[in-house]
Structure formats: structure tokens, C-alpha cells
Amino acid sequence: ETGVTQTPRHLVMGxxxxxxxxxxxxxxxNAMYWYKQSAKKPLELMFVYSLEERVENNSVPSRFSPECPxxxxxxxxxHTLQPEDSALYLCASSLIPGQGYxxxxxxxxxxxxx
Amino acid sequence: AQTVTQSQPEMSVQxxxxxxxxxxxxxxxxxxxxxxYKQPPSRQMILVIRQEAYKQQNATENRFSVNFQxxxxxxxxxxxxxxxxxxxxxxxxYRGGDNNxxxxxxxxxxxxxP
Numbered sequence: 001e002t003g004v005t006q007t008p009r010h011l012v013m014g015x016x017x018x019x020x021x022x023x024x025x026x027x028x029x030n031a032m033y034w035y036k037q038s039a040k041k042p043l044e045l046m047f048v049y050s051l052e053e054r055v056e057n058n059s060v061p062s063r064f065s066p067e068c069p070x071x072x073x074x075x076x077x078x079h080t081l082q083p084e085d086s087a088l089y090l091c092a093s094s095l096i097p098g099q100g101y102x103x104x105x106x107x108x109x110x111x112x113x114x
Numbered sequence: 115a116q117t118v119t120q121s122q123p124e125m126s127v128q129x130x131x132x133x134x135x136x137x138x139x140x141x142x143x144x145x146x147x148x149x150x151y152k153q154p155p156s157r158q159m160i161l162v163i164r165q166e167a168y169k170q171q172n173a174t175e176n177r178f179s180v181n182f183q184x185x186x187x188x189x190x191x192x193x194x195x196x197x198x199x200x201x202x203x204x205x206x207x208y209r210g211g212d213n214n215x216x217x218x219x220x221x222x223x224x225x226x227x228p
Contacts, residue, residue: 004158031214033216040220041220042118042205042217042218042219042220042221043205045215045216045217048215055214097214098209098211098212098213098214099147099209099211099212100147100164100166100209102149103161103216105151105158105159105160106158108158
């Protein structure tokens, strides 16, 4: 148990649906991250939040919309997704962003877009 | 942009033997951090070992050690006395000194044979 939880663990949605992924960390960290993990591709950083402020946005399509209401919670709102968006979405947290601080990962949400 | 390359998609090792996983990276920065993360099947990704670029001494954590060659931009992971529980995907990662972005390699799948 790394102290980072994600819900739901599995999600199947159609291309016209709207859904949200939730991440919660119980570690007192100030930075949170969203990653996309696709088969046979390196982990891709999507968003970074530091003290609820977005500090990194790696050219992610607007159909992915993050929200960080406080330093313990992070959401990823999904709408009009494409089949190629099917992947494992990982949330992570660290004490602060940058430098050598360890990132603690959640178990991920396995997303399938039909 | 920094890139991380893991040239071995799959590796296998006999239980109790030693295995080395390769990682190379490309950067123009002098201050950075390198990580090895482990992702067991259907389980959360966890940090195995971390190396600060300014430290010449190779990091070690019990049975895990690294061979950090800064000039060659190489960061290999050695697992000694391999155990069945070491079977997992191993990811090499790079982060610049003040950079929020963590770059991951594509991963190496390690199989441990009893």
C-alpha cells in the first residue's frame, strides 16, 4: 500500500460518454501527477500539479481535463475520447515536484474506449 | 529533449542468479536524477533505487545496485540473488534538476525462473 488510491480501477466508456477518474493521496504530499501507460510505449507524463496549481501540461488533447481541488485529490475528466485513448492511467504524488523526490504511484485505472 | 532508452524489452534470470538491466539516456544537463521503478503484474509501481548525478558513488539498496557511468550516460541496474518476487516490469527514469518532467524508458520485462 503506497498511500495513493485510484477509482475506478476499470472503466469502459463509449466515445460520446463523459466520465471522471479520481486519485487520492494520504501521504501529505504537495505534488500530484497524471500519467498514461500504453502497451509497449514509455510512460507519458500528462499533467503535474504543485499545491493545486498546474505546473506542467505536456500537450495533452483538450478531451482530457484535469482538476486539483486540494493537494490530496486529483481528477481527470474525460469526454469524447477516442479508441487510441485506451490505456492504463496512473496517478502519482511526491513531496514536491522536481528534484530527486520519489513519486508514489497509485494502482491505475484501466480505461477502454469503445 | 531528454530521452531514456531501455534496449532489452525482455530479460530472464535463474533464481538466485544475477541479472543486469540496461538503461541509457540523452541529456545536456549536468544536474539530474535517475531512478529505477518496478511494476509487478497487476500491482503498483514502486521505486527500487535512485541516483543523484552529482554523486560518483553508485547507489545500492540491498540486492539492488546500479552502475552509473555519467560520461557514457549509462545507468544499469544489477539484481543479485534474484528471487521469484523480482519478476516485474522495470522502468528506468530521468528527471532534470529543477524539472517537473519525469522521462521513462519503455521498460524491461524480467522473468525469474525457479
